[in-house]
Amino acid sequence: MTTATAPTTLDRRWPEAGVTRVPFWAYTDPQVYEREMSLIFCGESWAYVGLEVEIPHPGDFKQVMLGDRPVVMVRDEQGAVRVFVNSCAHRGVKFCRAPWGHVQHFTCPYHQWTYDLQGHLRGVPFRRGLKHQGGMPAEFSREEHGLEALQVTVRHGVVFASFSPHVEPFGDYLGPTMLAYFDRVFDGRALRLLGYTRQRIPSNWKLMFENIKDPYHASLMHVFLVTFGLFRADQPSAVCMDDTGRHACLISRRGEQRATPDTADIRNLREDLKLHDPRLLDPVREFPGDVTVVLQTLWPNLIIQQQSNTLAMRQIVPRGPAAFELLWTFFGYADDTEEMTLKRLRQANLMGPAGLVSADDSEVMKLSQDGIAGYTEAAGVLEMGGHGTENTEHMVTEAAIRAFYQYYRHVMGF
Amino acid sequence: MVVSLELRCEIEELFAEYAAVLDAADLERWPEFFTDQCFYEVIPRENYDRGLPLAIMRCESKGMLRDRVVAIRDTMMYEPRYLRHMISGIRVTGQTSHGIAVEASYAVFETLVDELTRVFNVGRYLDRIVHEAGRLKFAEKHCVFDSVLVPNSLIYPI
Numbered sequence: 001m002t003t004a005t006a007p008t009t010l011d012r013r014w015p016e017a018g019v020t021r022v023p024f025w026a027y028t029d030p031q032v033y034e035r036e037m038s039l040i041f042c043g044e045s046w047a048y049v050g051l052e053v054e055i056p057h058p059g060d061f062k063q064v065m066l067g068d069r070p071v072v073m074v075r076d077e078q079g080a081v082r083v084f085v086n087s088c089a090h091r092g093v094k095f096c097r098a099p100w101g102h103v104q105h106f107t108c109p110y111h112q113w114t115y116d117l118q119g120h121l122r123g124v125p126f127r128r129g130l131k132h133q134g135g136m137p138a139e140f141s142r143e144e145h146g147l148e149a150l151q152v153t154v155r156h157g158v159v160f161a162s163f164s165p166h167v168e169p170f171g172d173y174l175g176p177t178m179l180a181y182f183d184r185v186f187d188g189r190a191l192r193l194l195g196y197t198r199q200r201i202p203s204n205w206k207l208m209f210e211n212i213k214d215p216y217h218a219s220l221m222h223v224f225l226v227t228f229g230l231f232r233a234d235q236p237s238a239v240c241m242d243d244t245g246r247h248a249c250l251i252s253r254r255g256e257q258r259a260t261p262d263t264a265d266i267r268n269l270r271e272d273l274k275l276h277d278p279r280l281l282d283p284v285r286e287f288p289g290d291v292t293v294v295l296q297t298l299w300p301n302l303i304i305q306q307q308s309n310t311l312a313m314r315q316i317v318p319r320g321p322a323a324f325e326l327l328w329t330f331f332g333y334a335d336d337t338e339e340m341t342l343k344r345l346r347q348a349n350l351m352g353p354a355g356l357v358s359a360d361d362s363e364v365m366k367l368s369q370d371g372i373a374g375y376t377e378a379a380g381v382l383e384m385g386g387h388g389t390e391n392t393e394h395m396v397t398e399a400a401i402r403a404f405y406q407y408y409r410h411v412m413g414f
Numbered sequence: 415m416v417v418s419l420e421l422r423c424e425i426e427e428l429f430a431e432y433a434a435v436l437d438a439a440d441l442e443r444w445p446e447f448f449t450d451q452c453f454y455e456v457i458p459r460e461n462y463d464r465g466l467p468l469a470i471m472r473c474e475s476k477g478m479l480r481d482r483v484v485a486i487r488d489t490m491m492y493e494p495r496y497l498r499h500m501i502s503g504i505r506v507t508g509q510t511s512h513g514i515a516v517e518a519s520y521a522v523f524e525t526l527v528d529e530l531t532r533v534f535n536v537g538r539y540l541d542r543i544v545h546e547a548g549r550l551k552f553a554e555k556h557c558v559f560d561s562v563l564v565p566n567s568l569i570y571p572i
Binding site: 099193194195196197198199200201202221223224227270273275276277279280325330341345346348349352353354355356359360362363364366367 | 456457458460461466467468469470471472473474475476477478480481482484485488489490491492493562563564565566567568569
């Protein structure tokens with residue numbers, strides 16, 4: 001099993017125009033999807049698994065999906081984080097059924113094969129047979145039938161895993177710029193878990209990444225964000241990528257609720273809107289510098305959200321070409337005051353499946369899929385800000401989406 | 415818990431009105447079911463059961479309920495839809511000087527205009543109800559939903 005092998009060659013040609021076009025079959029073709037699961041989610045990538053704070057004690061575990069593959073994240077007796085497949089080495093049963101919990105060991109419900117917290121096979125009932133009948137062959141070795149373990153890396157409390165033994169070190173995988181933004185939120189402080197929310201969005205998983213790499217739409221569609229200045233094209237902003245283009249950050253600063261000549265195209269700016277209870281949006285500065293929002297997209301399955309004081313991991317779990325689940329884990333820091341925790345919980349109204357901002361996105365992603373599915377030979381246009389994939393000091397650009405597809409084509413062989 | 419027939423009728427009437435207002439998407443009337451200092455949340459059961467505070471809708475006053483309504487009406491972008499609330503098993507679980515504790519099960523069906531009706535959100539209400547100016551109002555309403563995986567977006571209140 002381990003690393004992925006590419007499915008048979010696909011009879012698909014990317015448009016001549018390169019990364020300024022995305023063919024619509026990329027969002028609909030089951031064979032493309034199958035190849036993505038192998039080469040992207042289970043290939044040479046570090047996939048986000050969870051936060052250490054979710055499994056504080058030895059024996060604590062959490063179920064996770066990496067692409068199509070169920071895995072378990074568990075803390076072993078020595079305190080190390082382990083990630084292994086949630087598929088019994090005997091007949092493939094998904095042995096761990098609870099979404100999270102605490103165990104001494106894992107036992108498959110089917111034939112009661114038992115594994116320790118490192119995934120080693122410890123018990124096989126009737127291994128020696130019963131009344132001198134049956135049992136495993138004498139040469140059967142428990143050592144050869146443990147659970148397949150993934151490579152694991154933990155940085156400042158965040159757990160990533162890879163099916164590939166050849167994946168590069170995590171620091172190299174992110175590159176210096178992305179690592180610095182990662183460490184901005186995860187600076188080594190202990191985290192406090194605030195809770196989860198999950199949604200199933202009826203669109204291709206790549207549209208989620210496109211959305212968070214697309215500052216152009218944010219200034220237009222998200223009236224709430226725009227009106228209250230949380231993310232707006234007239235603010236000093238930036239889009240930056242790593243050297244490969246697979247990761248990106250959207251960076252901006254909060255502005256005033258005021259129309260200016262620069263906001264003339266932003267028809268949705270509502271100067272008249274006033275909150276009845278301003279506590280809903282009462283952010284305080286908590287990170288160095290004057291940047292107030294950084295949305296970081298990390299290949300292949302993670303968005304790190306810092307919008308004012310609301311912090312969340314958004315984990316992408318594809319469910320076929322036309323659907324994905326978005327799993328949100330909201331957190332703060334262990335040393336937050338109760339007032340700060342309240343701010344985070346109130347500002348969470350902006351995000352999640354009922355988010356005053358992010359519900360716009362889940363709705364429009366469905367409309368994208370609805371509009372794409374019938375026209376698979378057509379292609380999307382990505383020319384805002386030119387044709388390049390370079391870092392940009394403004395929001396009127398689709399450069400980060402082009403960069404994403406540049407790397408995507410490289411991995412997928414298109 | 416022994417509750418007078420009159421109070422039971424009054425509580426049932428409150429829930430029936432509440433459902434009717436939401437099903438009609440008569441959102442401007444929704445905050446009026448609550449006290450000024452109310453607490454309203456829609457929270458996944460997996461958080462509630464573990465004591466994790468994160469809700470997907472959290473309003474700490476009638477003002478925040480109104481802000482939610484303004485956002486739904488004026489700022490959010492979403493597909494048209496109908497919701498239908500089925501509320502049952504209404505029972506009083508406690509009565510103190512702080513109000514009446516009431517629990518009920520609910521199921522919300524969602525109909526997008528070009529799709530089959532689906533079960534959208536299922537859970538229970540954990541409420542504290544008080545008398546205010548001769549009317550029953552919600553001082554607290556916790557919508558704890560079992561269906562933790564939300565089908566796309568949750569636009570309207572539960």
